[in-house]
Amino acid sequence: MSSKIYDFSSLTGSIDAALNSWMSPGLAVLTELVIIGLVFLIFYALLGLFLVYLERKVCAVIQNRVGPNRVGKWGLLQTIADLIKLLMKELIPIRKADHLLFVLAPFIVIIASFMAMGAVPFAKGLHVLDFNIGVFYVMAVSSLGVVGILIAGWSSNSKYPLIGAMRSGAQIVSYELSVGLSLMAIVVFSGTMSLSGIIESQADGWWIFKGHIPAFIAFIVFLIASTAEINRGPFDLAEAESELTAGFHTEYSGIKFAFFFLAEYINMFIVAALGATVFLGGWMPFHIGNWEGFNQVMDYIPSIVWFFTKTFFIIYVIMWFKWTFPRLRIDQLLTLEWKFLLPISMFNILLIAFLVLMHWHF
Amino acid sequence: MNSISKYFSDLFKGISSLWAGMRVTGKYFVSPGQIVTQQYPENRATLKMEPRFKGEIIMPHDENNQHACTGCGICEINCPNGSIEIITDRVPNADGKLERVIDKHIFHLSMCTFCGLCVKTCPSDALAFGQEFEHAVFDRHKLTKVLNQPGSSLKKEAKK
Structure with a gap:
C-alpha cells in the first residue's frame, strides 16, 4: 500500500553509491556531511526568511491589514531587504559584558535548533538522523536552546536581559514537562520512540484520529506547551517588549540579534514538524483504515507535500494563538502549567496506558 | 468538593x-x-477622507466670498503653540461707527498640532478642519497661510 509513495532513499542511495565509486569511503562520508550541511544551511536561511514573511502576512490579515506589499511581488522580498539591513548594522560591543559568553550565546541557541532540525523526517526516506530514540533526542536537543538564552541574559550585564532570561528559564523548565508527557502519550500508543517508527505506525490512520479523545487532548496540550517552549505567542515573557524592552536580546545588535530572531522562527518550525510527525502522521498521506481505493488516491500526493502542509497548518495555529491572546503574567503562566496542563497530561497518559493495555485503540 | x-x-x-x-x-x-488599509499613492485619485479628519485649519467662505470671522481673537488666545495670528483693522460701517474687521487671519501650519482648540472655541464657527493632508513643500514660508480670501468680508447675518 505505502510502496506507491516515492522513496527518497533511492535518490540519496544513488548519490551515496556514485560518491563511493569516485572516492575512498572516508572521503565520501566527508563529502556527504558537507553536502548535507550546506543543504541544511540554505534550507535554514530560506525557511527563516519565509517564516518571518508568513508571520507578518498572517498577522496583517488577522488585524485587517495588508502587510508587506512594496518590496517585490506581494512584498516577497521584504524579509531579504531586512536581512541585508541587519547584516550591515554595527555589532555594538558592551563594555562591561562577559565577552566570550556574549558572543557564544547566539551560536548556542542556533546550534540547538540546527541539531533538532537534523532529526526531522521531511519525506519518505528523506531523514538525516533516524535514531531509535528520535523523540527523546529532539526533546533533549531543543531544550539546549534555553542555555543559550540564559547565557545571553547573564553575559549582557544588564537588568532587562537578566530578568528576561530568568523568566525564560522558569518557563521552559516547567513547560518541558507537559511537552514530554504529551509526546509520551503517542509513544505509548505506537510503542516506539523512533520518529520513522511512529510514522509507520500511522499508515492506517493518524494518531489524532486513532487515539480517541486522549490523543486529541495530548495534541492540544502539546500545542500550548510547545508554544510556551519556543517563547512565542501569549507566552513571550522572555522578551516582553512593553516590560523588558526586548528581554534577553536587548543588548544584541546586527547579525547576532538576527541569529536569535532566526532561531526563534526555526524553533517554531521544528516544534510544528514534531507535532505534525507525532500526531498528524508526518509525511504519511491521509489513510482511512483499509479503504484501498481512497488510500491509493491519497498516495498520489507526494509525501513531502503532506509533510509541509501539516507542518504549516500547525505553524498557522501557533501564529493564530500569538495574534489572538494577550500576554500572560508570570504567575498566571506558572499556574497554567503546574495546576492545569501537568495534571491533565498526567491523567491523560494514565488513561492512554489503560486504553493500550485493553487494546481499545484502533 | x-x-x-x-x-x-x-x-x-x-x-x-x-x-x-x-x-x-x-x-x-x-x-x-x-481589509481597511488604503493603498495610498495608487488610489490618490479616488481617495476619500473621513469628515472628521483633521488635515488643516480652513475658514469656510460662502458664494459671496463672505466668512464668519469677526476678528475677536479667541482662537489666537486659545492656541497653545501660537500658530494663529490675527491682524485686525477698524473701518467705518454704514452708521459711520468704527467697526473691527479682520485684515489677515494668519495660520502657521508648521507650528500647528491639530489639537482643534481654535475650531472648538470659535464663537461664530468661522473655522473648520479641511481634508487636505499633502502638506510637504520645499520652502517653509509656504506653510504660513492667510485663511481669509482676498476681498472677503464679514457675513452679517451669521452674527446672532
Missing part, C-alpha cells in the same frame, strides 16, 4: 473564552474583504 468543581468550571470557562477569541480572529483571517 466545592474547590474541585471550581477547578473544572474554571478550566472549561477558560477554554470556551479562548475559543471565542480565536473564532473572532479566525473570522478576520478568512474574510480578507474586510
Whole structure:
C-alpha cells in the first residue's frame, strides 16, 4: 500500500553509491556531511526568511491589514531587504559584558535548533538522523536552546536581559514537562520512540484520529506547551517588549540579534514538524483504515507535500494563538502549567496506558 | 468538593473564552474583504477622507466670498503653540461707527498640532478642519497661510 509513495532513499542511495565509486569511503562520508550541511544551511536561511514573511502576512490579515506589499511581488522580498539591513548594522560591543559568553550565546541557541532540525523526517526516506530514540533526542536537543538564552541574559550585564532570561528559564523548565508527557502519550500508543517508527505506525490512520479523545487532548496540550517552549505567542515573557524592552536580546545588535530572531522562527518550525510527525502522521498521506481505493488516491500526493502542509497548518495555529491572546503574567503562566496542563497530561497518559493495555485503540 | 468543581468550571470557562477569541480572529483571517488599509499613492485619485479628519485649519467662505470671522481673537488666545495670528483693522460701517474687521487671519501650519482648540472655541464657527493632508513643500514660508480670501468680508447675518 505505502510502496506507491516515492522513496527518497533511492535518490540519496544513488548519490551515496556514485560518491563511493569516485572516492575512498572516508572521503565520501566527508563529502556527504558537507553536502548535507550546506543543504541544511540554505534550507535554514530560506525557511527563516519565509517564516518571518508568513508571520507578518498572517498577522496583517488577522488585524485587517495588508502587510508587506512594496518590496517585490506581494512584498516577497521584504524579509531579504531586512536581512541585508541587519547584516550591515554595527555589532555594538558592551563594555562591561562577559565577552566570550556574549558572543557564544547566539551560536548556542542556533546550534540547538540546527541539531533538532537534523532529526526531522521531511519525506519518505528523506531523514538525516533516524535514531531509535528520535523523540527523546529532539526533546533533549531543543531544550539546549534555553542555555543559550540564559547565557545571553547573564553575559549582557544588564537588568532587562537578566530578568528576561530568568523568566525564560522558569518557563521552559516547567513547560518541558507537559511537552514530554504529551509526546509520551503517542509513544505509548505506537510503542516506539523512533520518529520513522511512529510514522509507520500511522499508515492506517493518524494518531489524532486513532487515539480517541486522549490523543486529541495530548495534541492540544502539546500545542500550548510547545508554544510556551519556543517563547512565542501569549507566552513571550522572555522578551516582553512593553516590560523588558526586548528581554534577553536587548543588548544584541546586527547579525547576532538576527541569529536569535532566526532561531526563534526555526524553533517554531521544528516544534510544528514534531507535532505534525507525532500526531498528524508526518509525511504519511491521509489513510482511512483499509479503504484501498481512497488510500491509493491519497498516495498520489507526494509525501513531502503532506509533510509541509501539516507542518504549516500547525505553524498557522501557533501564529493564530500569538495574534489572538494577550500576554500572560508570570504567575498566571506558572499556574497554567503546574495546576492545569501537568495534571491533565498526567491523567491523560494514565488513561492512554489503560486504553493500550485493553487494546481499545484502533 | 466545592474547590474541585471550581477547578473544572474554571478550566472549561477558560477554554470556551479562548475559543471565542480565536473564532473572532479566525473570522478576520478568512474574510480578507474586510481589509481597511488604503493603498495610498495608487488610489490618490479616488481617495476619500473621513469628515472628521483633521488635515488643516480652513475658514469656510460662502458664494459671496463672505466668512464668519469677526476678528475677536479667541482662537489666537486659545492656541497653545501660537500658530494663529490675527491682524485686525477698524473701518467705518454704514452708521459711520468704527467697526473691527479682520485684515489677515494668519495660520502657521508648521507650528500647528491639530489639537482643534481654535475650531472648538470659535464663537461664530468661522473655522473648520479641511481634508487636505499633502502638506510637504520645499520652502517653509509656504506653510504660513492667510485663511481669509482676498476681498472677503464679514457675513452679517451669521452674527446672532
